[in-house]
Amino acid sequence: MEKGHNFYNRIKAKGVSRRDFMKFCTFLTATMGLSAAYVSKVAQVFAAPSSQRPPVIWLHFAECTGCSEATLRTMYPWIDELLLEVLSMEYHETIMAAAGRQAEEQLHAAVEKHKGKFICVCEGAVGTKFNGGYGKMGGRTFLEIAKEICPQAAAVVCIGQCSSFGGIQAAAPNLGGWKGVGEALGIKTINIAGCPPNPVNFVGTIVNYLLFGKLPAVDDLGRPLFAYGKTIHDQCPRRSHFENEEFVEEFGSPEAAMGYCLYKVGCRGPETYNNCPVAKFNDGTSWPVEAGHPCLGCSEPNFWDKMTPFYEPL
Amino acid sequence: MGKRITIDPITRIEGHLRIEVEVEGGKVVNAWSSGTLFRGIEVILQGRDPRDAHHFVQRSCGVCTYVHALASVRAVDDAVGIKVPANARLIRNLLNGAQYQHDHIVHFYHLHALDWVDIVSALKADPAKTAALADNTSNAPWGGRQYFKNVQVRLQTFVDSGQLGPFANAYWGHSAYQLPPEANLMAAAHYIEALRMQAKAARMHAIFGGKNPHPQSLVVGGVTSVADLTPDRIAEFLYITKETQDFVKNVYIPDLLAVASFYKEWGGIGGCTNFLTYGEFPSSEQEPESFYIPRGIIRKRDLGKIEMVDQQKVTEDVTRSWYVKSEPKHPFEGETRPIEENPQYDPDKGQYSWAKAPRYDGLPCEVGPLARVLVAYAKGHAEIKAGVESTLKQLDIPASALFSTLGRTAARGLEAVAIGEAMQGWVTELVENLKNGDTRTYQPYEMPESASGVGLNDVPRGALGHWIRIEDGKIGNYQYVVPSTWNLGPRDGAGNLSPVEEALIGTPVADPQKPLEVLRTVHSFDPCLACAIHVIDPHSNEVYKIKVV
Numbered sequence: 001m002e003k004g005h006n007f008y009n010r011i012k013a014k015g016v017s018r019r020d021f022m023k024f025c026t027f028l029t030a031t032m033g034l035s036a037a038y039v040s041k042v043a044q045v046f047a048a049p050s051s052q053r054p055p056v057i058w059l060h061f062a063e064c065t066g067c068s069e070a071t072l073r074t075m076y077p078w079i080d081e082l083l084l085e086v087l088s089m090e091y092h093e094t095i096m097a098a099a100g101r102q103a104e105e106q107l108h109a110a111v112e113k114h115k116g117k118f119i120c121v122c123e124g125a126v127g128t129k130f131n132g133g134y135g136k137m138g139g140r141t142f143l144e145i146a147k148e149i150c151p152q153a154a155a156v157v158c159i160g161q162c163s164s165f166g167g168i169q170a171a172a173p174n175l176g177g178w179k180g181v182g183e184a185l186g187i188k189t190i191n192i193a194g195c196p197p198n199p200v201n202f203v204g205t206i207v208n209y210l211l212f213g214k215l216p217a218v219d220d221l222g223r224p225l226f227a228y229g230k231t232i233h234d235q236c237p238r239r240s241h242f243e244n245e246e247f248v249e250e251f252g253s254p255e256a257a258m259g260y261c262l263y264k265v266g267c268r269g270p271e272t273y274n275n276c277p278v279a280k281f282n283d284g285t286s287w288p289v290e291a292g293h294p295c296l297g298c299s300e301p302n303f304w305d306k307m308t309p310f311y312e313p314l
Numbered sequence: 315m316g317k318r319i320t321i322d323p324i325t326r327i328e329g330h331l332r333i334e335v336e337v338e339g340g341k342v343v344n345a346w347s348s349g350t351l352f353r354g355i356e357v358i359l360q361g362r363d364p365r366d367a368h369h370f371v372q373r374s375c376g377v378c379t380y381v382h383a384l385a386s387v388r389a390v391d392d393a394v395g396i397k398v399p400a401n402a403r404l405i406r407n408l409l410n411g412a413q414y415q416h417d418h419i420v421h422f423y424h425l426h427a428l429d430w431v432d433i434v435s436a437l438k439a440d441p442a443k444t445a446a447l448a449d450n451t452s453n454a455p456w457g458g459r460q461y462f463k464n465v466q467v468r469l470q471t472f473v474d475s476g477q478l479g480p481f482a483n484a485y486w487g488h489s490a491y492q493l494p495p496e497a498n499l500m501a502a503a504h505y506i507e508a509l510r511m512q513a514k515a516a517r518m519h520a521i522f523g524g525k526n527p528h529p530q531s532l533v534v535g536g537v538t539s540v541a542d543l544t545p546d547r548i549a550e551f552l553y554i555t556k557e558t559q560d561f562v563k564n565v566y567i568p569d570l571l572a573v574a575s576f577y578k579e580w581g582g583i584g585g586c587t588n589f590l591t592y593g594e595f596p597s598s599e600q601e602p603e604s605f606y607i608p609r610g611i612i613r614k615r616d617l618g619k620i621e622m623v624d625q626q627k628v629t630e631d632v633t634r635s636w637y638v639k640s641e642p643k644h645p646f647e648g649e650t651r652p653i654e655e656n657p658q659y660d661p662d663k664g665q666y667s668w669a670k671a672p673r674y675d676g677l678p679c680e681v682g683p684l685a686r687v688l689v690a691y692a693k694g695h696a697e698i699k700a701g702v703e704s705t706l707k708q709l710d711i712p713a714s715a716l717f718s719t720l721g722r723t724a725a726r727g728l729e730a731v732a733i734g735e736a737m738q739g740w741v742t743e744l745v746e747n748l749k750n751g752d753t754r755t756y757q758p759y760e761m762p763e764s765a766s767g768v769g770l771n772d773v774p775r776g777a778l779g780h781w782i783r784i785e786d787g788k789i790g791n792y793q794y795v796v797p798s799t800w801n802l803g804p805r806d807g808a809g810n811l812s813p814v815e816e817a818l819i820g821t822p823v824a825d826p827q828k829p830l831e832v833l834r835t836v837h838s839f840d841p842c843l844a845c846a847i848h849v850i851d852p853h854s855n856e857v858y859k860i861k862v863v
Binding site for chain 2: 052053055060062063064065066067068069070072073074075078079080083084085087088089090092093094095096097098099100103104105106109110130131132133134135136137138139141167168169171172173174175176178195196250251252256257259281282283285286287288289290291292293296304308309310311312
């Protein structure tokens with residue numbers, strides 16, 4: 001490869017072998033559900049001369065910042081690579097140096113410069129009661145900000161339950177009239193579901209966009225099929241216990257120690273679409289069921305009301 | 315009449331914060347802190363299953379992940395009347411300790427550092443001189459001329475692209491930046507290393523908690539992660555603890571001291587008056603006696619007099635907050651409701667924040683690392699005392715410098731070291747229990763029809779209390795008073811400024827168009843506004859007597 005400011009040369013300079021780089025591309029490709037033939041194409045996405053990295057504007061509404069934090073945990077690629085070599089994070093309140101007026105100027109300059117071309121990532125729900133007055137930034141409501149900026153994006157990617165479907169604040173009695181961005185604005189959004197989502201699903205979506213120039217196939221809730229096409233139940237390593245009717249009935253029991261099925265203590269796996277058992281979290285370390293706790297159904301709309309009480313079986 | 319400056323949004327925090335200051339003669343003479351988002355989690359909890367509460371409240375914050383879940387299960391454990399088995403207590407402590415480590419590393423590098431470190435100046439540094447500086451100040455495992463040259467090239471490439479991303483339109487070149495280019499390059503390199511370290515450190519939560527953010531292995535009665543009590547899994551956890559602790563001792567602390575040495579005048583800026591900590595990390599069922607970090611209150615900076623905490627003296631005042639008027643009430647009393655309209659911002663005479671104003675005996679109190687370090691220091695805590703004395707000596711500053719932005723920032727690092735060391739002891743204890751055949755992680759219980767409970771905790775940002783009342787087996791009333799509410803709330807009805815408002819008075823502002831100095835103090839509190847504003851107290855006419863602790 002020629003010398004230049006490309007991603008591959010930079011990681012090579014840091015001692016990442018070509019082998020490791022291809023392993024990473026293979027992992028990402030497999031997670032995205034693409035065939036092995038696409039591995040080299042994914043590699044090219046990251047190796048492409050970065051004369052212009054794709055612009056991303058990240059908006060925070062009514063949220064807990066868990067989705068930003070989840071993204072910070074990415075190891076494929078590392079977050080520093082994502083920020084310095086792959087994307088251009090034009091606006092992100094959690095990490096940006098500028099504040100106040102300078103931050104707002106940067107937001108408007110980025111929207112203007114990349115009109116129609118930026119990916120708008122939304123984290124957090126939009127309030128609709130009292131003219132959206134329960135949530136403001138820079139003196140304007142989230143509703144106003146979303147209405148101004150989202151329509152100017154090439155695509156709106158909602159990361160997490162709050163921006164996708166309303167999230168925790170939309171749980172009954174929903175005092176602020178909180179809604180997902182798509183519903184609040186009446187637009188189509190791609191919804192990376194989960195509370196928070198596995199960053200692999202978010203990064204996979206972005207890579208799909210960089211590779212194909214469009215967003216991946218989604219289900220009727222706007223969730224990418226490569227991650228949300230199957231239920232937890234259908235991918236669960238404890239499934240044979242379910243089939244054999246071997247259940248945990250109380251935490252701390254011998255059955256719990258034997259890793260039996262958590263259905264009877266409230267597992268929502270059968271009704272939840274996500275890839276947690278397969279992708280696992282934090283570099284494949286674990287996931288709730290492996291940690292002995294039932295699935296909450298956190299990638300399903302309104303799970304706070306529909307999946308509760310969490311410890312009563314379905 | 316001074317000049318009013320508004321900073322909204324405050325960035326590099328969690329949540330939505332607006333800070334307004336009045337500057338006269340180049341210094342801040344008045345300040346107002348305003349939380350601009352209200353979600354309503356306490357109301358949402360009413361009528362729900364008490365066992366579910368910790369999942370809901372954990373979503374108060376994804377930066378302060380885990381801590382609300384911990385406080386919640388402790389409050390419900392208390393209501394139900396059980397003590398969790400030793401292994402569960404240890405695992406809960408380990409997850410809390412891991413959160414401290416992770417949170418403080420990310421705070422120093424990714425939320426606070428850019429107030430002190432000029433990234434653009436790093437491009438002018440001499441890599442060889444940077445390597446020499448690093449050799450002298452840091453024990454980081456990476457270094458050398460080529461290493462720093464590579465970092466510089468990477469940053470230069472980034473800047474040359476014209477797409478400055480998170481570094482765009484900031485305060486580079488501001489006169490208040492005082493580090494030489496080599497120190498800026500060293501800090502920038504470590505900023506990048508810390509971005510990777512935090513992802514690795516988060517695996518501690520994933521081992522005993524299934525995932526991070528929002529670990530999912532706590533339950534009322536204990537923890538569920540029984541499959542992770544194997545030698546290899548515990549060894550994995552220990553390995554990451556040690557790696558993280560190495561980073562804290564060899565990179566974070568040296569960087570903290572190196573940067574602080576150029577900003578010693580900040581030992582006289584940004585101080586508060588009263589300090590509160592509930593204490594944390596129980597080493598037995600005796601609370602608070604067995605806490606590794608002790609409980610206590612300091613009034614008027616008097617380290618000679620540490621008071622015991624009487625949590626009946628905690629009240630929340632809503633006079634200057636967007637709620638229906640009410641007298642200040644203890645968390646379990648009274649009736650408060652958010653105003654049902656688009657709020658009008660009136661810092662001069664009226665309501666100006668969604669945060670309430672917690673007070674102890676009517677006094678505003680700083681909570682967080684500095685409060686913990688001061689109480690521990692005053693009580694003769696061996697590790698904290700040694701850390702404080704070594705820091706004061708190395709920086710050649712007096713003890714009075716602790717009551718400041720610099721003191722607060724240094725305290726955050728010091729406690730990270732102490733807690734990291736303690737964590738390794740807790741792992742050893744866990745292993746000993748398992749070797750001795752005690753594998754219990756859960757205490758079975760019956761949910762009472764009616765009961766009340768409280769969990770007092772100290773988490774990375776400060777003192778955290780959760781109160782629950784159970785009625786007909788459901789949540790009748792749930793209240794939490796959170797560190798950032800203490801630190802970043804508004805004035806109270808008596809006119810007392812909140813800690814951040816008091817701390818900002820006297821801050822020099824060289825250029826009102828670029829209030830970098832204001833950000834330094836605000837960030838030193840490690841604000842989390844999603845935590846600070848979780849919302850209204852549910853309607854209650856009953857007076858509840860909290861046990862005096």
